Amino acid sequence: MVEDLATPEAPQTGDTDAARPTLRVQGLTKRFPGVLALDDVSLEVRGGEVLALLGENGAGKSTLIKLLAGVYRPDGGTIETGGVERHFASPADGLAAGIKVVFQEIALIEEFTVAENIFLEDHLAGRFGRVAWDEIRRRAAEIFDRAGFDIDPEVKVKDLSISQQQLVEISRALAHEAKIVIMDEPTSSLTPAEVRHLFGVIERLKAMGIAIIYVSHKLEEIFEIADTCVVLRDGKWVSTRPTAEHDHASLIKDMVGREITDLFPRSDRPLGDTVVEVRGLSTATGLSDIDFDVRAGEVVGFFGLMGAGRTELAKAIVGYDPILSGEIRIAGTQLTPHDTRRGKALGIGLLSEDRKGEGLMLEASVTRNMTLAALDKFTARGFVDAAAERAQAQSFVDRFRIKLARLDQPIGTLSGGNQQKALLSRWLMFGLRTIVLDEPTRGIDVGAKAEIFALIDELAADGFAVILMTSEMPELLGLSDRIFVLSGGRITGSFDTETATQEAILDAAIK
Amino acid sequence: MAVSDTPPRPTLAQRIMASEHGFLALVLAVLIVVLTLSADRFLTPANAVAILHQSSLVLIVAVGMTFLLITAEVDISVGASLAFGSCVVMAVMNETNSILLGTLAGVGFGAAVGGINAVVTTVLRVNSLIGTIAMMMMLQGGVYLFTREAVQNHHQLPLFPKIATGYVLGIPVPAIIAAAVAAVGMVVLARMRAGRLALAVGANPSAARLSGYSPERIKAVAFVVTGALTGLAAVILTSLLNAGQPTAGTGFELTVIAAVLLGGTSLMGGRGTILGTILAVLILKVIDNGIIQMRWNQDLQIIIPGIVLILALYMDQRRRGGAGG
Incomplete structure (x- = not known):
């Protein structure tokens, strides 16, 4: 496939020599406090090649892209373009070295015209220090012509669709004669027709001798567009193989990889009555036509990749968000x-994925955080019985082994795991029977994770109905009795845990 | 720090600085001592009564405003509402010849203004800073549609002016009313469910909503309470002036908000105490009075509180941010 690019019209500057990679990354490492986000990753991409970068959430793809863009600075390893080692202090340096990243969040100035945005970094100065508008317009039109984009350079960016804005971003790459274009989940907000168009654009970029790094969760797209697949997992390089040597199963296996350990106790959980019934639920937040039931004593897991609608579903069924249509019944x-x-009166509540933003009152004491939902239990004639409140908080601190110095210390001073246990106590103290857990172990160390897993099992054995929203495959398979998969706001798969395979679940998640 | 075998006992000064209200109490004490020494008419019964009268009006409204700021909202319209309210009180008394009905009208007017502010903020979702500035403009204009000049006490109800100028056990009546309002506010905030919910909504509105409470409802109550207390202050003001005065209350809202912030209530919500507000009101009014007693330029009455406010918030931030360091 490399041969095709040596066509005469490909601009040959010497750097895009087929023998030498356009971009070479060696041993790239990036550390954040407490996490090794990227660990000794190497890859190469050549002019006219589309390299797919794959991995689960948290695999290190975004970190790698941001290192290549000059947003982060590496803790180890080298980046070479055109055979020269590069050190980026800022995104401008990345662009100067020929790397252009088209992020999911498009970084254009909405009130400027298309042409102005394309030449944002280097306003071509005309005579007397004036901006050479005519020149800018002419050159923008020329780039569109060359790339075959049908966009009016005079239009303001805010009047363009997302897919057109992507093309403007790509045009910026062309204007800077970038040799490497990195696309981060470019199809996540495109219609199928726009996706087809984008693929056409990618083919044209290939023909121009540009190297493309393509990041996506959608395996169908990978098989269609990518020449090579690089898989990352937990920040580490896993495999580099030509796409032709992969099938769905092998790719997913590389991405998921790890074995599920027995972090997950499973007590005898007698099934009770149906507690949650959701019928035809659609919301303005993107859910459409969701149907499911949950019985007492059951853990029902919802899996989905980023943006699949997990949090939206969690917020709809506890009554936090409005709904467009459908019906939610709790205990009939x-x-x-x-x-x-x-929702609270019916006994359903949510443990939010966003602990700081939607759970904790950071400056308030541990006690006050724990008793917030159950405040009425300690209230007589409007007065709160502080002694009873403290006693109850202490009993939960003992039961969940929450590590703290004093009950009246600000909850912001506890570790993430202890904060999460305190927030779970908030609902258990109130006496819920149905609990929705949205990413309950996000940002929590392994020890506390295991304790929370055990607690979830205990709740189900006590007859709770547990709805678990997660993007963590082991957690999903380890805790759930039944599994639903969300993608694009719809349920795209349902499984019994015994018969579910990771491959089948991931397959449904990228539908 | 724990390395030294005898941890240094905090000095008195350090303990005062570290306590929630010690610093404010210290400032107030120093001000009183300095003014007593330098202005011979400062520590006289007449002057004490003047300070208490002045403080009472501000404190009554500041108690409501403390709750409102705790829920992370604000009401700029209290000054304009005070003036309009006083005209309403006097007009209703003239109409009905009843002190009771006039008082109810004043409190009701204030509560209604607070209710509208609540609807604008929680239903129309207009930022309360902007919404209540708009309300202030409407009230300032509206009062002139209502009356061009001060509304006099037509019936010459002799009892009415005595309410505000009277004494019980040697204490001015407005000070007793303000103390009662502050005491109730203190109990509600520190001991009652309503106070807890106000703190929770200010600290994290999403957490409060997820815990099964309506932040809008709690904020609405705080607006109405602030409005009603402004109405109560309007009744006392009318009694003091024995007239409804459309030009009264200019800058009143700034004094109230400055006092609440000086008292340690967070503009971001979730934190505040009534005791802090009480101390801060007294500090501002003692400074006010001191400037008059010292026969300084009266413009300083506005300038100095501004400086005090910045200094106080700066020290507060240092205390919170740099505890132990």
């Missing part, structure tokens, strides 16, 4: 949407 009674007071 209809839940009033957008009314958490009603």
Whole structure:
């Protein structure tokens, strides 16, 4: 496939010599406090090649891209373009070295025209220090012509669709004569027709001798567009193989890889009555036509990749968000949407994925954080019985082995795992029967994770209905009795845990 | 720090600085001592009464404003509402010849203004800073549609002015009312469910909502309470002036908000105490009075509180940020 690119019209500057990689990354390492986000990763990409970068959430793809873009600075390893080692202090340096990243969040200035955005970094100065608008427009039109884009350079960016804005970003790469274009999940907000168009653009970039790094979760796209697949997992390099040597199963296996350990106790959980019934639920937050039931004593897991609708579903069924259509019944009674007071009265509550933003009152004491939902239990004639409140908080601190110095210390001073246990106590103290856990172990160390897994099992054995939202495959398979897979706001698969395979689940998640 | 075998006992000064209200109490004490020594008419019964009268009006509204700021909202319209309210009080008394109905009208007017502020903020979702500035403009204009000049006490109800100028056990009546309001506020904030919920909504509105409470409802109550207390202050002001005064209350909202912030309530919500507010009101009013007693330029009455506010918030931040360091 490398031969095709040596066509005469490919601009040959010497750097895009087929023998030498356009980009070579060796031993790239990036450390954040407490995490090794990228660990000794190497890869090469040549002009006219599309390299797919694959991995689960947290595999290190974004970190790698940001290192290549000059957003982060590496802790180890080298980046070479055109055979020269590069050190990026800022994204401008990345661009100067010929690397252009088209991020998911497009970084254009909405109020400027297309042409102005393309030449944002280097306003071509005309005579008397004026900006050479005519020149800018002419050159923008020339780039569109060369790349075959149908965009008016005079239009303001805010009037373009997302896919057109992507093309403007790509045009910026062409204007800077970039040799490497990196696309981060470029199809996540495109329609199928726009995806086809983008693939056409990618073919044209290939023909121009540009190297492309393509990041996506959607395996169908990878098989269609990529020449080579590089898989990362937990920040480490796993495999580099031509796409032709992969099939779905082998690719997913490389991505998921690890064996599920027995972190997950499973007590005898007698099934009770149906507690949660959701029918035809659609919301403005992107859910459409969701149906499912949950029985007491059951852990039902929802798996989905980023943006699949997990958090949206969690917030809809506890009455946090409004809904467009459908019905939610808790213990046989209809839940009033957008009314958490009603949801709480029916015994359903959410442990948010966003601990700081939606869970904790950081400056308030541990006690006050724990008793927030159950405040009425300690209240008589409007007065809060502080002694009873403290006693109850202490009993939960003992039960969950929450590590703290004093009950009245600010909760912000506890570790993530202890904070999470305190927030779980908030609901258990109130006496919920149905709990929705959204990414309950995010940002928590392994020890606390195991304790929370054991607690979830205990709750189900006690007859709780547990709805678990997660993007962690081991957690999903280890805890759930039944599994639903979300993708694009819809349920795209349902499984019994005994018969579910990681491959089948991931397959449904990228539908 | 734990290395030395005898940990240094914090000095008195350090302990005062570290306590929630010690610093404010210290400032107030120093001000009183200095003014007593330098202005011979400062520590006289007449002057003490003047300070208490002045402080009472501010404190009554500041108690409500403390709750409102704790829920992370603010009400700029209290000054304009005070002026309009006083005209309403006097007009209703003239109409009905009843002190009770006039008082109810004043409190009701304030509560209604607070109710509208609540709707604008929680239903229309207009930022309360902007919404209540708009309300202030409407009230300032509206009061002139209502009356061009001060509303006099037509019936010459002799009892009415005595409410505010009277004494019980040697204490001015407005000070007793303000003390009662502050005491209730203190109990509600520190001991009652309502106070807890106000703190929770300010600290993290999403957490409060997920825990099954309505932040909008809690904020709405704080707006209405602030409005009603402004109405109560309007009744006392009317009684003091024995007239409804459309030009009263200019800058009143700034004094109230400055006092609440000086008292340690967070503009971001979730933190605040009534005791802090009380101390801060007294500090601002003693400074005010001191400037008059010292026969300084009266413009300093506005300038100095501004400086005090910045200094106080700066020290507060240092205390919170640099505890132990």
